[in-house]
C-alpha cells in the first residue's frame with residue numbers, strides 16, 4: 001500500500017462542492033483583492049482563536065514581518081527565537097533590519113526552552129518569538145512572565161498550530177500577536193498563499209491593516225510606508241469553508257497520532273512525540289526521532305512510504321545565517337534533535353490501515369538495518 005506524506009486531494013474531494021460555491025461567490029462579486037470574503041474570514045478566525053482582531057495577509061512570512069514592523073522592531077534591535085523552525089521565523093526578523101538571537105529548545109517538546117531566554121536578553125532585545133513547533137504550543141506561562149518583567153513583546157509563530165491549546169487557550173491568543181501560515185499543507189491550508197495575524201490590541205490591528213496595504217487607511221492617503229501584503233478574496237472564501245472543518249480535522253490528526261503512539265511506543269530505537277499535560281497538540285507534523293534517519297527514510301521510500309524532515313539544518317548552521325558566527329555546538333539540543341527527526345505521513349484523512357502499514361514497514365526497515373549491521 002502506497003502512503004503519501006500528505007494527501008491534499010483526499011481533503012479537497014471531501015469538500016469539493018462547498019469550495020466550488022465559495023469560489024463562484026468571489027467571482028460573481030469580483031472581490032479579488034481583500035474585500036468582503038477576507039473580512040468575513042478575519043471575523044471568523046479571530047472568534048476561533050479567541051482574539052478581538054484578525055488581519056488577513058499574503059503569507060505566514062508576511063504575518064511575522066508585519067507584526068514585527070507594527071511593534072516597531074527595526075535596525076539595532078534583537079529578537080529572541082529558536083533555531084529549530086522554518087527559516088521564515090528568522091527571515092522576518094532580518095527583513096526588519098533586526099538580529100535574530102537563538103536560544104536552545106527543550107529536548108522533550110522541541111519548543112523554546114524558557115530557561116535559556118533570560119541569559120540571551122540584552123539592552124537591544126525587543127521581542128520574543130516562540131514557535132509552536134509541529135502543532136504543540138511552547139510553554140507560554142514562563143515566556144510571558146519573562147516578557148512582562150523585561151518589557152518585551154511576544155509574537156507567537158503559530159504557523160503550525162491552528163487550533164492548538166495551552167491550558168485551554170488557543171494558539172495565537174496569548175502573545176501581543178499570533179501569526180499563522182495558511183500554506184496549502186497546513187492544518188488550515190489555503191489553495192495558494194495566505195496568512196494572518198491575530199491580536200486583541202486595537203492599535204496593533206490598525207497598524208497591521210495599514211502596513212499590509214501600502215500604509216493607507218483611506219485609499220491613496222499613505223500615512224506610513226507599507227507594503228502589499230494583502231490576502232486575496234478567493235483565499236478568504238476558501239479559508240472560511242475550511243475553518244468550519246478544522247476542529248474535526250484536528251481531532252482526526254489527534255486520533256491518528258494516538259494510534260501511531262500506541263504502536264510505535266513499543267518499537268525499540270524510536271522516540272515518539274510527547275504531549276505535555278497542559279497542551280492540546282494538533283499534530284501538523286508527526287515527528288519521531290531515530291538514529292540513522294537517512295537509512296530509514298530511504299528504506300521507507302523504497303516501500304512506497306514518503307516521509308519528510310522538519311527541519312534538517314538548524315537556522316544558525318544555515319549558510320544564510322553564517323554571518324551570525326554561530327558554529328556547531330552552539331545549541332546542542334536543537335542540533336541533536338534536528339539530526340534525528342523523521343516526519344511520518346500525517347493528515348486527517350489517513351486510515352488506520354495506512355498507519356498500520358507505515359508502522360509495519362518502519363519496524364521491518366529498522367530490523368533489516370540491525371541485520372545489516374550484524
Ligand SMILES: Cc1ncc(COP(=O)(O)O)c(C=O)c1O
Pocket residue numbers: 059060061062085086088089131157159160180181182183194195
Ligand atoms: C513555523 C513557520 N513559520 C513561518 C512559516 C511561513 O509561512 P508561509 O510559508 O505561509 O510564508 C511557516 C510555513 O512553513 C512555518 O512552518
